[in-house]
Amino acid sequence: MPLWGLAAWSPYKKMEIFLEHIVLIAVLTLTGLAILFGAILGAASVKFKVEGDPLVEQIDTLLPQTQCGQCGYPGCKPYATAIADGKADINRCPPGGHATIQSLADLLGVEVKPLDAEHGVEAEVKTVAYIREDECIGCTKCIQACPVDAILGAAKLMHTVVVSECTGCDLCVEPCPVDCIDMLPVEQPLSEWSWNLPPSTREVLGNMKAGDLIGSDRSDSSSGKGDRAA
Amino acid sequence: MTELFTILIGTVLVNNFVLVQFLGLCPFMGVSTKLESAIGMSAATTFVLTLASVCSYLVNAYVLEPFNLEFLRTISFILVIATVVSFSKMYIEKTSPVLYRVLGIYIPLITTNCAVLGVALLNVTKSHNFFQSGLYGFGAGVGFSLVLILFAAMRERITVADTPAPFRGAAIGMITAGLMSLAFMGFGGLVAL
Numbered sequence: 001m002p003l004w005g006l007a008a009w010s011p012y013k014k015m016e017i018f019l020e021h022i023v024l025i026a027v028l029t030l031t032g033l034a035i036l037f038g039a040i041l042g043a044a045s046v047k048f049k050v051e052g053d054p055l056v057e058q059i060d061t062l063l064p065q066t067q068c069g070q071c072g073y074p075g076c077k078p079y080a081t082a083i084a085d086g087k088a089d090i091n092r093c094p095p096g097g098h099a100t101i102q103s104l105a106d107l108l109g110v111e112v113k114p115l116d117a118e119h120g121v122e123a124e125v126k127t128v129a130y131i132r133e134d135e136c137i138g139c140t141k142c143i144q145a146c147p148v149d150a151i152l153g154a155a156k157l158m159h160t161v162v163v164s165e166c167t168g169c170d171l172c173v174e175p176c177p178v179d180c181i182d183m184l185p186v187e188q189p190l191s192e193w194s195w196n197l198p199p200s201t202r203e204v205l206g207n208m209k210a211g212d213l214i215g216s217d218r219s220d221s222s223s224g225k226g227d228r229a230a
Numbered sequence: 231m232t233e234l235f236t237i238l239i240g241t242v243l244v245n246n247f248v249l250v251q252f253l254g255l256c257p258f259m260g261v262s263t264k265l266e267s268a269i270g271m272s273a274a275t276t277f278v279l280t281l282a283s284v285c286s287y288l289v290n291a292y293v294l295e296p297f298n299l300e301f302l303r304t305i306s307f308i309l310v311i312a313t314v315v316s317f318s319k320m321y322i323e324k325t326s327p328v329l330y331r332v333l334g335i336y337i338p339l340i341t342t343n344c345a346v347l348g349v350a351l352l353n354v355t356k357s358h359n360f361f362q363s364g365l366y367g368f369g370a371g372v373g374f375s376l377v378l379i380l381f382a383a384m385r386e387r388i389t390v391a392d393t394p395a396p397f398r399g400a401a402i403g404m405i406t407a408g409l410m411s412l413a414f415m416g417f418g419g420l421v422a423l
Contacts (some may be wrong), residue, residue: 044321
C-alpha cells in the first residue's frame, strides 16, 4: 500500500509502515476513548435524569392556575419557580387568597403572611367575565389578554366567554376599547349549593394563641380556664 | 508529606494559575463583578479542576503512554475535560438540587476554562504521579478561588468608589488585576519548584 509512491526505497517503506501503524493506533485509540466517554455520558444521562424540579411542581399544584400575572410573574409556573428559588414571597397571589398562602406556608415551613396589597386584593366572591355582546366590536384584544383561552370569537365578530374556563382574573377588562366587559359574581345554582365547610384542623391550630386549648374555646377562654382549673 | 505540602503552597500562592501563570483569565474578569457568583464559580471550578486532573492523569498513564501516543495529549485531554464537566453537571443536578442551584449555570462555562487544560498538561510536564496530580489540580482550584473571590470583593467596592470617568468599569478592573498580579509575584521564591 504505497502512501506517497516512494515504496521502492526501503528506508521510506519502513517509515511508511511505521506511520500507517501509529496513525491507525491513534485513530483507534481516540475512537475508543470517544465511544467510552460517550457511553459513560449516555448512561449517566439516563441514570441521573431529572424530571423538573419536584419543589416547583409541588408549589405549582397549590397555586390556583389562573395564570393572571398579578404576582408580577407571567404565570403560575414562573411564580412557583420564583418561590422555590427564594426570589418571591408567598403572599403575592390574590386569586388564591389566604387559603393558598396558608397551604404554601405549610409546604415550605414558613410563617403565614397577609396578602401583599401591592399585587391586588382578594376577591370577596368568585367572579367571571361577561361580555355585553351587542356592544362588542370584535377587536380580539380581550382574546389576546386572556391567559386561559376562555374567550371565543374572531375579528369583527362578537366575542363571548366560556364561563367554565374563566378564572375571574380581570385581565380582559383593561384592554377592552369599548368597556363592554363586566366582572359578574358567579351565581351558585341551587343544585350546587352547600354549607360553608368548617375550617380545617390545621387552620384552627394555626390561628390558636398561647392559652387556648382548642379553637372553639377562644370566645369564653377566661371562664373556661377557671372551670378547668377547679 | 513535605513534598505534597510544597505542591499545594506552590500552586495556590507561588505559581498561582491566574495571577502568575495567566491561565483562566476569562472567568477571572467575567465572573468577578458579584461576590456571590464568584464564590459559586470558584467552588465549581475547584471541583472540576481536581476531577479533571485526576482523570487526565489516568488517560495519559494508561491509554496514551502504553501506545506511544503522547502527541494526542491535548485533544484527548479536551475530550476528558468535556466529559468530566458534563458528567459532574448531571450528577450534581440529580443528587444535590441545592448545590445545583448555586453552581448550575457556571458548570458548563468551565469546559472552556484554559486553566483546566493547563493543569492537565502541566501534570504531564512535571511528571506527577496520581496523588500529586490530584493535589496539583486541587491546589490550582484553591488558588483560582482565592484570587477570584479577593478580586470580586475588590470590584464590588470599586463599583461604588469615586473612580475617574476614563477608568470606570473594565479598565479599573484590569489595573486592579495587574496590581494583584504584582502582589502575588512577591510570593516568588517562597517555594522552589
